[in-house]
Amino acid sequence: xxxxxxxxxxxxxxxxxxxxxxxxxxxxxxxxxxxxxxxxxxxxxxxxxxxxxxxxxxxxxxxxxxxxxxxxxxxxxxxxxxxxxxxxxxxxxxxxxxxxxxxxxxxxxxxxxxxxxxxxxxxxxxxxxxxxxxxxxxxxxxxxxxxxxxxxxxxxxxxxxxxxxxxxxxxxxxxxxxxxxxxxxxxxxxxxxxxxxxxxxxxxxxxxxxxxxxxxxxxxxxxxxxxxxxxxxxxxxxxxxxxxxxxxxxxxxxxxxxxxxxxxxxxxxxxxxxxxxxxxxxxxxxxxxxxxxxxxxxxxxxxxxxxxxxxxxxxxxxxxxxxxxxxxxxxxxxxxxxxxxxxxxxxxxxxxxx
Amino acid sequence: xxxxxxxxxxxxxxxxxxxxxxxxxxxxxxxxxxxxxxxxxxxxxxxxxxxxxxxxxxxxxxxxxxxxxxxxxxxxxxxxxxxxxxxxxxxxxxxxxxxxxxxxxxxxxxxxxxxxxxxxxxxxxxxxxxxxxxxxxxxxxxxxxxxxxxxxxxxxxxxxxxxxxxxxxxxxxxxxxxxxxxxxxxxxxxxxxxxxxxxxxxxxxxxxxxxxxxxxxxxxxxxxxxxxxxxxxxxxxxxxxxxxxxxxxxxxxxxxxxxxxxxxxxxxxxxxxxxxxxxxxxxxxxxxxxxxxxxxxxxxxxxxxxxxxxxxxxxxxxxxxxxxxxxxxxxxxxxxxxxxxx
Numbered sequence: 001x002x003x004x005x006x007x008x009x010x011x012x013x014x015x016x017x018x019x020x021x022x023x024x025x026x027x028x029x030x031x032x033x034x035x036x037x038x039x040x041x042x043x044x045x046x047x048x049x050x051x052x053x054x055x056x057x058x059x060x061x062x063x064x065x066x067x068x069x070x071x072x073x074x075x076x077x078x079x080x081x082x083x084x085x086x087x088x089x090x091x092x093x094x095x096x097x098x099x100x101x102x103x104x105x106x107x108x109x110x111x112x113x114x115x116x117x118x119x120x121x122x123x124x125x126x127x128x129x130x131x132x133x134x135x136x137x138x139x140x141x142x143x144x145x146x147x148x149x150x151x152x153x154x155x156x157x158x159x160x161x162x163x164x165x166x167x168x169x170x171x172x173x174x175x176x177x178x179x180x181x182x183x184x185x186x187x188x189x190x191x192x193x194x195x196x197x198x199x200x201x202x203x204x205x206x207x208x209x210x211x212x213x214x215x216x217x218x219x220x221x222x223x224x225x226x227x228x229x230x231x232x233x234x235x236x237x238x239x240x241x242x243x244x245x246x247x248x249x250x251x252x253x254x255x256x257x258x259x260x261x262x263x264x265x266x267x268x269x270x271x272x273x274x275x276x277x278x279x280x281x282x283x284x285x286x287x288x289x290x291x292x293x294x295x296x297x298x299x300x301x302x303x304x305x306x307x308x309x310x311x312x313x314x315x316x317x318x319x320x321x322x323x324x325x326x327x328x329x330x331x332x333x334x335x336x337x338x339x340x341x342x343x344x345x346x347x348x349x350x351x352x353x354x
Numbered sequence: 355x356x357x358x359x360x361x362x363x364x365x366x367x368x369x370x371x372x373x374x375x376x377x378x379x380x381x382x383x384x385x386x387x388x389x390x391x392x393x394x395x396x397x398x399x400x401x402x403x404x405x406x407x408x409x410x411x412x413x414x415x416x417x418x419x420x421x422x423x424x425x426x427x428x429x430x431x432x433x434x435x436x437x438x439x440x441x442x443x444x445x446x447x448x449x450x451x452x453x454x455x456x457x458x459x460x461x462x463x464x465x466x467x468x469x470x471x472x473x474x475x476x477x478x479x480x481x482x483x484x485x486x487x488x489x490x491x492x493x494x495x496x497x498x499x500x501x502x503x504x505x506x507x508x509x510x511x512x513x514x515x516x517x518x519x520x521x522x523x524x525x526x527x528x529x530x531x532x533x534x535x536x537x538x539x540x541x542x543x544x545x546x547x548x549x550x551x552x553x554x555x556x557x558x559x560x561x562x563x564x565x566x567x568x569x570x571x572x573x574x575x576x577x578x579x580x581x582x583x584x585x586x587x588x589x590x591x592x593x594x595x596x597x598x599x600x601x602x603x604x605x606x607x608x609x610x611x612x613x614x615x616x617x618x619x620x621x622x623x624x625x626x627x628x629x630x631x632x633x634x635x636x637x638x639x640x641x642x643x644x645x646x647x648x649x650x651x652x653x654x655x656x657x658x659x660x661x662x663x664x665x666x667x668x669x670x671x672x673x674x675x676x677x678x679x680x681x682x683x684x685x686x687x688x689x690x691x692x693x694x695x696x
Contacts (some may be wrong), residue, residue, distance in 0.1 A: 041456075052401075056401070063368070066400075066418075068439070070439050076452055078557035079452050079455075091398030109360075135416060135418075136366070137361055137366035137367075137368060138362070138363045138366065138416035138417060138418045139363075139365075139366045139416055140415070140416060141362075187366065325502070326366070328365065328366040328367045328368065329365060329367055330365075331365060332364060332366075333363055333364055333365070333367050333415070333416055344515075
């Protein structure tokens, strides 16, 4: 291997997870206790601890990742986001007190538009924050965009999806994803993503098929049930339970298949400098993984939930591949501003970066 | 000699270096013989264990020095012993302020839940009046417009609390078939003439009016608003426009049992000061006790009527010359007012 480059294409895994569940369990268990005794305030520090462990045990082309985010800054970010939300409420109610009730109506409508905008904004800021606190070889990522414009384009895409009764939702999802990724960078390299809806649109339409099937069965069954008289027979009761279960299982399967396909495409079209990636995980593998999570949680009387973050991270890293090489000489420090609001907005709305 | 891997934070290049300890810093020598210094004061220990130490630099982001076994213990001893983070130092001041705000908010929430009276005492009466305006329309519409009856009611108020009307407190007669009386926000009290179906003693009416005045004077109304509706709603209600929608919430205000006991004790004292026989009030509570169940809500949360009746009866002093509250004519004017419509 050249001293100046780190090749990702050698036989060894270019990205691998070296953590041990025993180590993580110690962190997760103490985090749980501290979160309980601090009435939940500790959860920001808990998250930072868990990430520091996961990142430092993820080796990318020969060197560990490093998480430098702190619980304090995530707490401050959360308070800032809550401050904005509460400030809005005070403004609306205070304005209504002075100017009259019309101000409240305008304020509440504006607040809902703001919330819809803020969902995109929050996702953007969370991703930007995570990249800015992720170091590899002393170099970090970030974004030169503040996410305000992204919030509006994402809102526009979601609005179009809504206008079409949700049919164009896959378009909104991939457009938003691509926009978000393309605004990010690591060191001097812009990230790139070019997901399209091929293979996603028909999966999404299956949701409608499941609904149609459900209503068709109901439509056929209801006249029979009515003919049977006011006292429903046990058979009909059982059938209706099975049909309802069928609806939920059907919707769940379609969603897992949709997201499995989405993440395969997202990894395939991801670019960072000369690096590319793949994540060939099938719907069945995801199903097995979730079955494992649920099984573990039930067997451990719920305590298995402590390990979800670890298991998800391991599942993804174990199946993620990186290709290409990184020129260490030209991988210079990021010039993006380091954000201060951490994941405040994402935390306030309880959504993730992806 | 201690070996290490150095990242300068400018490029991703990984540089093998040898590390030497100076008096107040470290010297890093790379494979080309170039020497770089770093002051001990700038060094932060990021993590590490018995065979690996990772260092960062306070002012150069991404600067990392990773030293691996075998570790030169003499050199390690010079380094900061505890691990830290590279969080910006200015963050701590902000943190302190934010935590203080959090604590204050928690304290305020705790006060609302556990000590609403303390907040209520400091709430301007003008606020309460403004909120009480929500009732102007319904009360004005239902008021019993009978001057003689209102005069009789005012006479009762002046007897039990001579300053009440000067302080802006009012007791009005409402033409409604409800055996009820209530203290509304802002020192406005109402007596429903349905009450007089069961109670025709002016002394007992005085006892009930005294009880309501006690609620007003003790700011129990404001406390109940703070406790049940929250400070936010009280402030919102000040807006005026939004008040009507909150009137429903205000009507269902309930005083705490402690507040009821205090109001009863105050009423006993007021009757005694005014020289009014407390026994009819006791008898009235006895009557409420007998028909509890279909008794209206203002008694729903009251201490058991039996016990309350005893409180009033015990304050009776046989040797004392009590004076009647109202004349027979005044009493008649009050208890028969607006009854024709019912």
